[in-house]
Amino acid sequence: xxxxxxxxxxxxxxxxxxxxxxxxxxxxxxxxxxxxxxxxxxxxxxxxxxxxxxxxxxxxxxxxxxxxxxxxxxxxxxxxxxxxxxxxxxxxxxxxxxxxxxxxxxxxxxxxxxxxxxxxxxxxxxxxxxxxxxxxxxxxxxxxxxxxxxxxxxxxxxxxxxxxxxxxxxxxxxxxxxxxxxxxxxxxxxxxxxxxxxxxxxxxxxxxxxxxxxxxxxxxxxxxxxxxxxxxxxxxxxxxxxxxxxxxxxxxxxxxxxxxxxxxxxxxxxxxxxxx
Amino acid sequence: xxxxxxxxxxxxxxxxxxxxxxxxxxxxxxxxxxxxxxxxxxxxxxxxxxxxxxxxxxxxxxxxxxxxxxxxxxxxxxxxxxxxxxxxxxxxxxxxxxxxxxxxxxxxxxxxxxxxxxxxxxxxxxxxxxxxxxxxxxxxxxxxxxxxxxxxxxxxxxxxxxxxxxxxxxxxxxxxxxxxxxxxxxxxxxxxxxxxxxxxxxxxxxxxxxxxxxxxxxxxxxxxxxxxxxxxxxxxxxxxxxxxxxxxxxxxxxxxxxxxxxxxxxxxxxxxxxxx
Numbered sequence: 001x002x003x004x005x006x007x008x009x010x011x012x013x014x015x016x017x018x019x020x021x022x023x024x025x026x027x028x029x030x031x032x033x034x035x036x037x038x039x040x041x042x043x044x045x046x047x048x049x050x051x052x053x054x055x056x057x058x059x060x061x062x063x064x065x066x067x068x069x070x071x072x073x074x075x076x077x078x079x080x081x082x083x084x085x086x087x088x089x090x091x092x093x094x095x096x097x098x099x100x101x102x103x104x105x106x107x108x109x110x111x112x113x114x115x116x117x118x119x120x121x122x123x124x125x126x127x128x129x130x131x132x133x134x135x136x137x138x139x140x141x142x143x144x145x146x147x148x149x150x151x152x153x154x155x156x157x158x159x160x161x162x163x164x165x166x167x168x169x170x171x172x173x174x175x176x177x178x179x180x181x182x183x184x185x186x187x188x189x190x191x192x193x194x195x196x197x198x199x200x201x202x203x204x205x206x207x208x209x210x211x212x213x214x215x216x217x218x219x220x221x222x223x224x225x226x227x228x229x230x231x232x233x234x235x236x237x238x239x240x241x242x243x244x245x246x247x248x249x250x251x252x253x254x255x256x257x258x259x260x261x262x263x264x265x266x267x268x269x270x271x272x273x274x275x276x
Numbered sequence: 277x278x279x280x281x282x283x284x285x286x287x288x289x290x291x292x293x294x295x296x297x298x299x300x301x302x303x304x305x306x307x308x309x310x311x312x313x314x315x316x317x318x319x320x321x322x323x324x325x326x327x328x329x330x331x332x333x334x335x336x337x338x339x340x341x342x343x344x345x346x347x348x349x350x351x352x353x354x355x356x357x358x359x360x361x362x363x364x365x366x367x368x369x370x371x372x373x374x375x376x377x378x379x380x381x382x383x384x385x386x387x388x389x390x391x392x393x394x395x396x397x398x399x400x401x402x403x404x405x406x407x408x409x410x411x412x413x414x415x416x417x418x419x420x421x422x423x424x425x426x427x428x429x430x431x432x433x434x435x436x437x438x439x440x441x442x443x444x445x446x447x448x449x450x451x452x453x454x455x456x457x458x459x460x461x462x463x464x465x466x467x468x469x470x471x472x473x474x475x476x477x478x479x480x481x482x483x484x485x486x487x488x489x490x491x492x493x494x495x496x497x498x499x500x501x502x503x504x505x506x507x508x509x510x511x512x513x514x515x516x517x518x519x520x521x522x523x524x525x526x527x528x529x530x531x532x533x534x535x536x537x538x539x540x541x542x543x544x545x546x547x548x549x550x551x552x
Contacts, residue, residue: 258284
């Protein structure tokens, strides 16, 4: 594991590491923010999953999350959004292939060789973090857009593994919208029944754990009607009594200005659950 | 004046505008953050001058300053760092020409046609802001690196015009270090006496106004010894009793992680002066 960035930030350290990920069968990078409290004791961890086109850099440079992590004594871990590098399959367009891993384990060639972001973010990366950093096993997960989908699905598919989950502008029903349909057809094949195992609104019905969902969604989000459709999550939660706090935020768009404005609320929410 | 970005942020609005700047004789862009208070009343303004290679985007996306501006009811204005576009002179290297205006009014061809950033940031832009936005004439100024030099020089050369001034990692003595010497030789010519009118440590001696300086400097800054040399500012201030708070910050480098960590202190400092 090579440290490729190391920067003092709000009394702690923003690092970026590169390592060989077994699950992805390639080198990958992740950001890890160690708050000042981590110099004295182990701290709980919030995993952040980014959206289409992002690397670890978007969140660590634009969200302003380190301030709140330092206040609450929470480690922030931000992986990349897909495998990358020579030999990794890619496609035309920003919404399939590199930068667009969708946090699934692909079953279809040529994607299945490297595109195993679910395995990476839910198993290999936490194992690494808990072995190599002053991290407890108290975990929370959040993300934005494709990464909001990822956070919801990773939490729903791993009952007992996360203390809390939240999302910004998530793709709540990837099986029902163009971004998800394009990615799932490629990564998972044409059998739409198999897609449901990776769709938060489909997973809610039979979720063995009713972990409350905190979701922020901008009302001026340019992808609201076509790709995000948060009412589908509301309906799925209401149908089975799954706890959901869906906050529609007037005026806000899909950008990191939106995330920055509310990440403090999310980190406070996660910190309360992580310390409970 | 065309609005090219418009984003809800911390209850206010982060805008980016493009307009024709007379002083620069070209189109230019600037960021303006209007805090929520600006919907009800006019607010004071903090001008931010960025460093080498930057546009208005670096500060508005990476500093996390909007949160504090919203808390204190301060407008943030972030201009570009040089003229740009077809016909604007440029040079090899990141430290001269486009992205490197150094906040001087160039006197030498080919630079003198467009490189008039001092005039732009200290006159034309404030006039525009005060005419077009809900801004009072209470002004503060800050900046980073080349922009820290700019903030100090603009304040020192305009007594009575700013309520407060601060800087992050400023080039305090451009006449004494390679970045400044290269730029001043090009923009101002070979007469080194003329350079002193644009050097904060030289201006301090005869400053007609003893506006206190707040300066943060990272001790792990990769440019500390070669380009920044804050002890020169300390010596210049001590020689004439100019008030200076120079804070050396252990571990911090030259990046926006450093700025983000302390911009809250600076905005609180400016807000107190702007409201006094």
